[in-house]
Amino acid sequence: MRRIDHFNDPAAPRATSLKPAVSAVVLDAEGRLLLIRRTDNDRYAIPGGAQECGETVAQAVVREVEEETGVVVEVVSLVGIFSNPAHVVAFPDGEVRQEFSMCFRAVPTGGHPRGSSESKEVRWVAPEDLRSLDIHPSIRLRIERGLADPTSPYFT
Numbered sequence: 001m002r003r004i005d006h007f008n009d010p011a012a013p014r015a016t017s018l019k020p021a022v023s024a025v026v027l028d029a030e031g032r033l034l035l036i037r038r039t040d041n042d043r044y045a046i047p048g049g050a051q052e053c054g055e056t057v058a059q060a061v062v063r064e065v066e067e068e069t070g071v072v073v074e075v076v077s078l079v080g081i082f083s084n085p086a087h088v089v090a091f092p093d094g095e096v097r098q099e100f101s102m103c104f105r106a107v108p109t110g111g112h113p114r115g116s117s118e119s120k121e122v123r124w125v126a127p128e129d130l131r132s133l134d135i136h137p138s139i140r141l142r143i144e145r146g147l148a149d150p151t152s153p154y155f156t
Contacts, residue, residue, distance in 0.1 A: 002040045004090045005136050015088045015098035022060045023048025023139075024106045025146025026073055032126050033143065034108070035133070036068050036119035044133045046142060047119070048101065061104050069122045070114035073106035079146040080154030087138045103142045105150060 006012030023046050026034035035044045047068040051060040058075040065073045080103055087099040113122040125133070127147060135143070145154040 007087045007137055012088050013096045016096045018098045018100050020051040021101040022057050023101050023103045024061050024065050026106045032124035035125050037121035039120050044135045045139045057102050068116050068119045070111045071108050072110040074109050075104045075106045077105045078153045079103040084156045
């Protein structure tokens with residue numbers, strides 16, 4: 001069984017947990033977006049994951065991006081805070097987590113793209129090519145906000 005994202009689904013299970021998570025809109029010098037293809041749901045996404053005890057959100061972003069993509073980044077600004085209770089994720093162990101993700105903009109500073117246990121593909125994608133990819137609506141919103149006005153953080 002894999003994780004199942006429920007978004008605006010009246011039949012979705014009720015959330016049983018809420019955990020701080022981070023994600024990153026990483027753009028290279030050519031304006032391409034760093035994407036992973038997730039191993040758990042086969043969709044494209046921006047890198048991210050849960051914040052761990054003892055680290056700041058910026059440290060969590062750097063760690064998660066490098067773990068999932070091999071790319072080292074520097075966090076440069078906040079995209080927004082995404083906490084829509086209509087987005088829950090059901091995990092194989094029975095946990096149902098309400099979305100709570102802090103999304104940041106970041107720039108690559110080193111490393112080399114490579115897959116991981118969480119990402120079967122890592123690629124740089126031009127913004128105009130995003131429409132053809134299978135991306136969950138909640139991730140598309142983060143991408144849209146990350147590519148938009150960097151002076152006004154988004155929040156739900």
